[in-house]
Amino acid sequence: MIYREAGQFKTSYGADQAMLPIAQDRWVIAAVVAVMLILVPFLASEYMLQAILIPFLILSLAAIGLNLLTGYAGQLSLGTAAFMAVGGYMAYKFTTAFPGLNLLVVFLLSGVCAAGVGLVFGIPSLRIKGFYLAVATLAAQFFLNWTFNKVPWFYNYNPSGTITVPPREMLGVMVGGPEATAETRYFIALLVVVVLTVAAKNLVRGRIGRSWMAIRDMDIAAEIIGFRPYQTKLLAFAISSFYCGVAGAMYLCLYLGSAESEAYSIELSFEVLFMVIIGGLGSLLGSFLGAAFIVLLPIFLTNAPQLVGLTLPIDLQKHIELMVFGGLIVYFLIVEPRGLARLWQIAKEKLRRWPFPY
Amino acid sequence: MAQAAEARTGNGAGRPAGEVVLDVRDISLSFGGVRAIDGVSFDIREGEVRAIIGPNGAGKSSLLNVINGFYHPQEGTITYRGVPRSRMRPHQAAASGIARTFQNIALFKGMTVLDNLMTGRNLKMHRNFLWQALYLGPAKREEMEHRDAVERVIDFLEIQAIRKTPVNRLPYGLQKRVELGRALAAEPDLLLLDEPMAGMNTEEKEDMCRFVLDTNDQLGTTIVLIEHDMGVVMDISDRVVVLDYGRKIADGTPDEVRADQRVIDAYLGVAHDDGD
Amino acid sequence: MEILTAIFFTPFAEMWEGPVFFTEVVLNGLLTGVMYSLVALGFVLIFKASEIFNFAQGIMVLFAALSLVGLMELGIPAWLAVILTLVIMVLLALVIERVMLRPLVNQDPFILFMSTIGLTFFLEGFGETLWGSNVKRLDIGIPKDVIEYQGVLLSQFDIIAAVVGALLVFGLAIFFTKTTIGRALRAVADDHQAALSVGIPLKTIWVIVWSVSGGVALVAGIMWGAKSGVQFSLSLIALKALPVLILGGLTSISGAIVGGLIIGVGEKVAEIYWGPLIGGAIENWFAYILALVFLLFRPQGLFGERIIERV
Numbered sequence: 001m002i003y004r005e006a007g008q009f010k011t012s013y014g015a016d017q018a019m020l021p022i023a024q025d026r027w028v029i030a031a032v033v034a035v036m037l038i039l040v041p042f043l044a045s046e047y048m049l050q051a052i053l054i055p056f057l058i059l060s061l062a063a064i065g066l067n068l069l070t071g072y073a074g075q076l077s078l079g080t081a082a083f084m085a086v087g088g089y090m091a092y093k094f095t096t097a098f099p100g101l102n103l104l105v106v107f108l109l110s111g112v113c114a115a116g117v118g119l120v121f122g123i124p125s126l127r128i129k130g131f132y133l134a135v136a137t138l139a140a141q142f143f144l145n146w147t148f149n150k151v152p153w154f155y156n157y158n159p160s161g162t163i164t165v166p167p168r169e170m171l172g173v174m175v176g177g178p179e180a181t182a183e184t185r186y187f188i189a190l191l192v193v194v195v196l197t198v199a200a201k202n203l204v205r206g207r208i209g210r211s212w213m214a215i216r217d218m219d220i221a222a223e224i225i226g227f228r229p230y231q232t233k234l235l236a237f238a239i240s241s242f243y244c245g246v247a248g249a250m251y252l253c254l255y256l257g258s259a260e261s262e263a264y265s266i267e268l269s270f271e272v273l274f275m276v277i278i279g280g281l282g283s284l285l286g287s288f289l290g291a292a293f294i295v296l297l298p299i300f301l302t303n304a305p306q307l308v309g310l311t312l313p314i315d316l317q318k319h320i321e322l323m324v325f326g327g328l329i330v331y332f333l334i335v336e337p338r339g340l341a342r343l344w345q346i347a348k349e350k351l352r353r354w355p356f357p358y
Numbered sequence: 359m360a361q362a363a364e365a366r367t368g369n370g371a372g373r374p375a376g377e378v379v380l381d382v383r384d385i386s387l388s389f390g391g392v393r394a395i396d397g398v399s400f401d402i403r404e405g406e407v408r409a410i411i412g413p414n415g416a417g418k419s420s421l422l423n424v425i426n427g428f429y430h431p432q433e434g435t436i437t438y439r440g441v442p443r444s445r446m447r448p449h450q451a452a453a454s455g456i457a458r459t460f461q462n463i464a465l466f467k468g469m470t471v472l473d474n475l476m477t478g479r480n481l482k483m484h485r486n487f488l489w490q491a492l493y494l495g496p497a498k499r500e501e502m503e504h505r506d507a508v509e510r511v512i513d514f515l516e517i518q519a520i521r522k523t524p525v526n527r528l529p530y531g532l533q534k535r536v537e538l539g540r541a542l543a544a545e546p547d548l549l550l551l552d553e554p555m556a557g558m559n560t561e562e563k564e565d566m567c568r569f570v571l572d573t574n575d576q577l578g579t580t581i582v583l584i585e586h587d588m589g590v591v592m593d594i595s596d597r598v599v600v601l602d603y604g605r606k607i608a609d610g611t612p613d614e615v616r617a618d619q620r621v622i623d624a625y626l627g628v629a630h631d632d633g634d
Numbered sequence: 635m636e637i638l639t640a641i642f643f644t645p646f647a648e649m650w651e652g653p654v655f656f657t658e659v660v661l662n663g664l665l666t667g668v669m670y671s672l673v674a675l676g677f678v679l680i681f682k683a684s685e686i687f688n689f690a691q692g693i694m695v696l697f698a699a700l701s702l703v704g705l706m707e708l709g710i711p712a713w714l715a716v717i718l719t720l721v722i723m724v725l726l727a728l729v730i731e732r733v734m735l736r737p738l739v740n741q742d743p744f745i746l747f748m749s750t751i752g753l754t755f756f757l758e759g760f761g762e763t764l765w766g767s768n769v770k771r772l773d774i775g776i777p778k779d780v781i782e783y784q785g786v787l788l789s790q791f792d793i794i795a796a797v798v799g800a801l802l803v804f805g806l807a808i809f810f811t812k813t814t815i816g817r818a819l820r821a822v823a824d825d826h827q828a829a830l831s832v833g834i835p836l837k838t839i840w841v842i843v844w845s846v847s848g849g850v851a852l853v854a855g856i857m858w859g860a861k862s863g864v865q866f867s868l869s870l871i872a873l874k875a876l877p878v879l880i881l882g883g884l885t886s887i888s889g890a891i892v893g894g895l896i897i898g899v900g901e902k903v904a905e906i907y908w909g910p911l912i913g914g915a916i917e918n919w920f921a922y923i924l925a926l927v928f929l930l931f932r933p934q935g936l937f938g939e940r941i942i943e944r945v
Binding site: 076123124127128130131132134135136138139142143145146151220266270273274277281315318319320321322323324325326327328329330333334337 | 743
C-alpha cells in the first residue's frame with residue numbers, strides 16, 4: 001500500500017529517466033540524507049562517529065569506485081587499496097606543499113592523480129581479461145605499496161616513514177589534524193560522499209554507464225555495435241581510481257590522521273572487494289549496504305563474546321573472528337550471490353503488492 | 359509476405375537499380391590451416407535485400423565478420439562506398455554505418471530493453487563524462503533526444519510493453535526482435551542480419567520478415583541476410599549468394615539460384631570433388 | 635648517463651665477471667621456482683577441473699603444514715603424521731565440496747573466487763585455533779648440508795626439494811594421462827555439461843581434485859615449512875604463485891612448472907643485480923611486473939593457444 005507507484009504518471013522522457021522515478025524512493029533517500037545530516041551528529045557519540053560512521057562513509061566511496069570498475073565495467077580488480085594509497089599520499093603531498101589549499105580541492109587533486117595512475121595500470125586490460133587481469137591488478141597493489149615505502153619523496157623524507165595530516169582549517173573551522181572534531185570530519189566526508197554518489201549515479205544511468213555494462217556483458221558485440229573497448233575500459237579504470245583516490249585521501253585526512261604505506265595493504269583491497277560483492281555487484285546502493293556490513297561485522301564480532309558473558313583469550317578471539325568472518329562470507333554468497341542490494345530489490349517488489357499479494 | 363516479395367522480384371528481376379555500396383573482391387580467410395573463406399567476390403547494391411546462403415560451415419558468418427571488420431582477411435579487398443578499406447576495427451565499421459545482429463543472441467543481458475536499444479545510439483552521442491556526471495543541460499538534452507529516437511524504433515518493432523524489462527527475462531523470439539531494434543537504433547546504411555529467424559516458429563518468422571521488409575522499404579536500409587529457411591530467403595531477397603566450403607558457387611536472383619545445379623548438389627549433398 | 639650504465643651495463647658486467655656466483659644465483663632461483671611451481675600446480679589442478687580460481691591454495695599449504703607439525707608434536711612418527719595429514723586434506727576436500735561448492739554450482743566464477751577468499755579467512759582462523767599461531771619448526775629429517783660442485787655452493791635440501799617436486803609433477807602427468815580418473819578429470823575440464831551427460835560424476839571429480847590439490851599443498855607445505863619454519867607467512871607464498879599462474883596459463887601444468895622456474899630465476903637475478911639500485915626488496919612485486927610485461931606481448935600465456943573469438 002505504502003510503496004506503490006500506481007498513479008504516478010510520467011509525462012516526459014526526462015521524468016521517466018529521472019534518478020529516482022518513484023516518489024517514495026525520493027522521500028526515503030531525502031529522509032536518510034536529512035537524518036545523516038541533522039540528527040546523527042547530535043545523537044552519535046565521538047566513538048560512534050570515529051569508529052563507525054566516518055569509516056563507513058569513506059569505505060562506501062571506495063566501494064563505489066570498485067563497483068564502477070568491477071560491477072559495471074566487469075573488470076575485476078584486486079588493487080583497490082593501491083589506488084587509495086595514491087590518493088592518500090598525494091593528499092599529503094599537496095597539503096604540505098600548498099598549506100593554504102582548501103582540503104576539498106586537495107581531495108579532488110588527489111583523486112585526479114589516482115585516476116592517472118589507474119589509467120596506467122588499466123592498460124593491461126586492453127589485452128587480458130578475467131582472472132588474468134585480476135592478478136595483473138595485484139601488480140599495482142604490490143608495486144605501489146613498495147614505492148610509497150621506498151621513495152622518501154612521498155613522505156617528505158620523514159625518518160619515520162609515516163605521513164601525518166597537519167592542522168588545516170576551512171572557513172575558520174579546523175578540519176584536518178588532531179584538533180579537528182569528529183563531527184566536522186564527518187560532515188566533510190558526508191558532503192563528498194553525497195556529491196560523488198550523485199555523480200556516479202548520473203554516470204551509470206547515461207551513455208557512459210551503458211558503454212561499461214555493454215563491455216561487461218558482451219565485449220565483442222559491444223565493439224561491433226560501435227563502442228571503443230579500449231577507451232571504455234580505460235575510462236572505467238580512470239573514474240574508478242578517481243573515486244578510490246578521493247576515498248584514500250579522506251581515509252588519511254579524515255579518518256586515520258597519520259598512516260604508513262601498510263595502511264593501504266592488500267587486506268584493505270579485499271575488504272573493499274567484500275563490500276562490493278556482499279553489497280551487490282553493479283549497484284550503488286549495494287556499495288553502501290556492503291560497506292555498512294563489513295564495517296559493523298568486526299565490531300559486532302569483537303563485542304559479541306562479552307555480550308553473552310564470555311571472556312576469551314585475545315588470540316583465540318582473533319582466530320574465531322577470522323573463522324566467523326570467512327564463514328559468513330561463504331554463507332552470504334550461497335544465500336544471495338547477487339548481494340544485499342538484490343535482497344532489497346526483492347523486498348521492494350514484495351512491498352509493492354503488500355498487503356494484497358497475488 | 360509473398361505479395362511483398364512478388365512486388366520486389368517483379369521489379370526488373372536480377373537487376374537492382376542502386377549503385378554498389380560494398381564490393382568484396384577475392385576474399386580469403388583462414389584460421390591456422392583451415393580455410394574459412396576461399397576467394398569469394400560479390401557486391402551489395404544500395405537498397406537491396408541480399409541473402410547469403412549455404413550449408414553449415416560454409417563461411418557465411420565469417421563473411422559477415424569480415425564485412426564489419428571483426429576478422430581481417432589474408433587476401434582480397436573490400437571497397438565500401440568507393441573507398442578501399444584497409445584493416446578496420448569493428449567500431450570503425452559501425453561508425454561508417456554498418457550495423458548487425460548475431461547468430462547467437464548477443465544482447466547485453468544485464469540491461470533492460472530500453473538500455474539495450476540506447477546502446478545502439480552510442481555512436482551518435484558525444485557529451486563527455488564530465489557532462490554525464492553532472493547530468494545537466496546538454497547531457498540531459500542529448501539523452502532525451504536519443505530516447506526519442508529509440509522510442510520510434512520501439513514503436514516500429516511493436517515492443518512498447520517490454521521496454522523496461524531486463525532482456526534476459528524475454529523469450530527467445532522477442533530477444534531476436536530486440537537485437538534487430540538495437541541495430542536499427544543506430545540508423546545504419548547497411549544492416550547485416552545473421553540468421554534473424556533461426557529457431558522461430560512460423561508466426562514469429564512472419565513477423566520478423568515483415569520487420570525486415572519494412573526496414574528495407576520504409577527506411578531504405580540495405581540489408582544483408584544469412585538465413586537457412588529457403589522459403590524466407592527466396593521470398594524476401596533480391597539477390598542471393600550461395601557459399602559452400604568457403605567458396606561462392608552461385609550468385610543471382612532467387613530464381614536463378616534455385617535452378618543452379620551446383621546449388622542443388624550442395625544442398626542435396628552430392629559428393630564433393632576434393633581433388634583441388 | 636650514470637644511471638643508464640648502472641641499469642644496462644654494470645649488472646651484466648657483474649654477471650660476466652662472477653660466473654660462479656651468477657650460477658649460484660640462477661640455481662637458487664630455479665630451486666625457489668620449483669617451490670612456486672608446487673603451489674601453482676595446486677591452483678592449476680582445481681582451475682582445470684572446475685574453473686574455480688582457488689585463492690585458498692596458499693592457506694591450504696599452511697593448513698597442511700600446521701596439521702603435520704601439530705600431529706608430530708603429539709608424538710606421532712613422521713611417516714604416520716604425513717599419512718594422517720593426507721587424510722585430513724581429503725576430509726577437508728569433502729567438506730569444502732559439500733558445504734561450499736555444491737550450493738554454489740553454476741554460479742559466476744567471480745562468486746566462486748570470492749567464496750575461496752572467504753575460505754581463506756576461515757581456514758586461517760581454523761588452523762590457528764587448532765594448532766596455535768606461533769612459528770613452528772618442521773623437521774622431517776632432510777639433511778640441510780651445503781655441498782660444493784665445481785666451486786658452486788648448493789644446499790642439499792634444495793636439491794632434494796627439487797627432485798621431490800619433479801617426481802610429483804611426473805606422477806601427476808601420469809595420473810592425468812594414463813588413469814581413468816585422470817581422463818575423467820580432463821573431460822570435466824573441457825566441458826562440465828558434456829562430462830555429466832556421459833556419466834562422469836562431477837561431485838566426485840571435485841572431491842578428487844581438491845584432495846589431490848590438498849596433497850600437493852601438503853608437499854609444498856613440507857618443503858617450505860622445513861626450509862623456513864611453519865608460520866602464517868607461508869600462506870603469502872601463494873601470492874607469489876599468482877604471477878606464475880598468469881605467466882604459465884591458468885590451465886597448463888607445464889605452464890605452472892616453466893612459469894615457476896622463470897619467475898624464481900627472474901626474481902632472484904633481479905633482486906641481486908638490480909635490486910640495490912632502487913632500494914631493494916623488489917621481490918614483492920617484480921614477479922608481477924615480469925608476468926604483466928610478458929602478458930602484454932602474449933596474452934594467452936606461455937602455453938595457451940591463441941584464442942579465436944567468434945560471434
